[in-house]
Amino acid sequence: MYDLIVIGGGPAGLAAACAAWEAGLHRVLIVERDRELGGILNQCIHNGFGLHYFKEELTGPEYAGRFVNMLRDTGVEVRLDTMVLEVGADRRVHMVGKATGYRVEEARSVLLAMGCRERTRGAISIPGTRPAGIFTAGAAQRYVNMEGWLPGERVVILGSGDIGLIMARRMTLEGAKVLACVEVMPYSGGLNRNIVQCLHDYDIPLYLSHTVTEIRGKNRVEQVVVSKVDEQRRPIPGSEMIFDCDTLLLSVGLIPENELTRQAGIAIDPRTSGAVVYENMETSLPGVFASGNVAHVHDLVDFVTAESQRAGRAAARYVLEGAGPEESALEVVSGDCVTYTVPQHIRPGRVEQGCELFFRVNRVCGPSRIAVTSGGRQLAAFRRDCLAPGEMEHITLPRALLDKADGAITIAVEEVKAG
Amino acid sequence: MKELICIVCPRGCHLKVDEACGYTVTGNGCPRGEAYGKRELTHPTRVITSTVRCTGGAYPRCPVKTSGPVPKERIFDVAAALDGITVEAPVRLGQVVVKDVCGTGADFVSTRALPQTDEAAGGA
Numbered sequence: 010m011y012d013l014i015v016i017g018g019g020p021a022g023l024a025a026a027c028a029a030w031e032a033g034l035h036r037v038l039i040v041e042r043d044r045e046l047g048g049i050l051n052q053c054i055h056n057g058f059g060l061h062y063f064k065e066e067l068t069g070p071e072y073a074g075r076f077v078n079m080l081r082d083t084g085v086e087v088r089l090d091t092m093v094l095e096v097g098a099d100r101r102v103h104m105v106g107k108a109t110g111y112r113v114e115e116a117r118s119v120l121l122a123m124g125c126r127e128r129t130r131g132a133i134s135i136p137g138t139r140p141a142g143i144f145t146a147g148a149a150q151r152y153v154n155m156e157g158w159l160p161g162e163r164v165v166i167l168g169s170g171d172i173g174l175i176m177a178r179r180m181t182l183e184g185a186k187v188l189a190c191v192e193v194m195p196y197s198g199g200l201n202r203n204i205v206q207c208l209h210d211y212d213i214p215l216y217l218s219h220t221v222t223e224i225r226g227k228n229r230v231e232q233v234v235v236s237k238v239d240e241q242r243r244p245i246p247g248s249e250m251i252f253d254c255d256t257l258l259l260s261v262g263l264i265p266e267n268e269l270t271r272q273a274g275i276a277i278d279p280r281t282s283g284a285v286v287y288e289n290m291e292t293s294l295p296g297v298f299a300s301g302n303v304a305h306v307h308d309l310v311d312f313v314t315a316e317s318q319r320a321g322r323a324a325a326r327y328v329l330e331g332a333g334p335e336e337s338a339l340e341v342v343s344g345d346c347v348t349y350t351v352p353q354h355i356r357p358g359r360v361e362q363g364c365e366l367f368f369r370v371n372r373v374c375g376p377s378r379i380a381v382t383s384g385g386r387q388l389a390a391f392r393r394d395c396l397a398p399g400e401m402e403h404i405t406l407p408r409a410l411l412d413k414a415d416g417a418i419t420i421a422v423e424e425v426k427a428g
Numbered sequence: 429m430k431e432l433i434c435i436v437c438p439r440g441c442h443l444k445v446d447e448a449c450g451y452t453v454t455g456n457g458c459p460r461g462e463a464y465g466k467r468e469l470t471h472p473t474r475v476i477t478s479t480v481r482c483t484g485g486a487y488p489r490c491p492v493k494t495s496g497p498v499p500k501e502r503i504f505d506v507a508a509a510l511d512g513i514t515v516e517a518p519v520r521l522g523q524v525v526v527k528d529v530c531g532t533g534a535d536f537v538s539t540r541a542l543p544q545t546d547e548a549a550g551g552a
Binding site: 156200 | 432433434435436437438440442474475476477478479481486487488489491493500503504507521539540541
């Protein structure tokens with residue numbers, strides 16, 4: 010019987026396992042389907058990781074390497090090349106691995122750290138032929154950075170998520186010509202710094218409020234048609250631009266990978282596509298926790314690390330101190346302009362000093378006020394100079410404030426006029 | 429007055445740099461933003477990350493970065509300096525792959541450890 014089984018050996022799983030070990034759990038197992046730990050960080054060879062956590066700028070492999078080294082100093086067990094098939098409600102974890110075959114392991118707690126997957130062409134239904142040369146940005150990143158293949162020479166990128174922007178620069182440095190980055194929304198889905206250092210630095214045009222309306226080509230992509238869209242994101246006839254290219258990269262969103270979570274009967278929040286979680290990242294199934302991109306898609310690995318350490322410590326507490334008394338939970342409601350919040354429920358009795366709350370806005374906002382209200386009363390307000398859907402926001406709600414809440418808590422954002 | 433988005437950290441502060449007034453930076457959230465704003469308008473630099481061919485390891489590419497920032501106008505020369513290079517596993521983290529790349533004073537260093545595979549070790 011394990012104290013904790015962590016599913017996934019990427020940044021979330023590594024941080025959670027280390028934190029749980031430090032908090033006193035001594036039978037901890039990480040199950041990873043790849044042949045090495047580190048997850049997607051291994052292919053993210055660009056720098057910019059770790060500025061919050063390590064206070065220095067690291068590349069993805071370096072960031073992963075630090076946690077793999079930390080893990081080595083613990084007694085956490087790792088099973089590589091092993092796929093989890095099922096998590097039972099009784100926390101029995103079914104897995105199949107190259108070296109160990111089919112095993113069922115029991116655990117006192119389980120931490121879900123499976124990360125996310127990319128949305129594909131099928132998910133966004135782009136019309137046209139079905140030739141070779143259409144890749145998700147992350148797949149192209151793996152080909153270029155780990156396997157040594159350049160997927161194409163003349164490239165259009167659909168979507169301005171961070172991976173797409175990073176790949177625009179990466180393909181350019183490897184000798185490909187990136188013709189355009191096309192974004193259906195009127196704003197970019199990626200971080201501003203990536204627009205600057207990946208597109209502007211290399212004179213790659215960004216077409217906002219545009220989308221790919223047709224893919225042409227028999228065996229290989231030959232052309233893509235890009236059209237301007239109106240406010241309802243409908244293509245405007247007559248606005249078509251034709252790009253001669255051999256490759257289309259898609260950076261059109263990430264979906265938390267929650268097949269195991271759903272199968273286990275754990276409640277899913279349709280807004281995050283991740284498990285509904287409490288303040289300590291515990292899911293609706295007691296003793297099962299979720300953190301990192303499987304819970305909600307993050308922009309920065311540093312926040313994945315911090316969240317996963319909290320989840321790992323919470324799992325340790327659950328094992329060492331028991332489930333604790335049943336406590337009433339406050340629901341966190343997404344108010345005006347807020348797409349989702351994590352956590353979705355807060356048990357004030359479990360909050361020691363403050364509860365960190367993460368959320369995204371649904372449009373670009375200038376100087377704004379984040380209002381926290383409950384029962385028609387304002388509990389707190391926070392100021393921000395600007396907010397954007399591509400940048401996750403967070404606030405800390407002190408325990409004293411939560412104790413004053415009357416029923417649900419609503420988080421809303423309103424723009425304030427300058428002056 | 430020039431407006432920039434700071435790329436030092438993910439916060440992406442909106443900087444205003446006054447070229448006429450000794451490159452005074454406003455809008456920065458930290459001292460690194462001030463340094464970036466000045467540098468970006470006087471002699472912009474970037475850290476370059478790429479990969480280099482690798483034999484004998486689990487992957488045919490080893491990720492590398494410049495050990496410090498290099499002049500922005502040299503980015504393509506610096507990246508091209510990796511073209512003819514092959515490293516052999518085992519590769520250590522931080523191992524110098526190209527010394528003083530293009531005379532910039534920065535080295536290309538490995539950003540991960542790549543152990544030798546069993547097959548490569550057995551074949552030797």
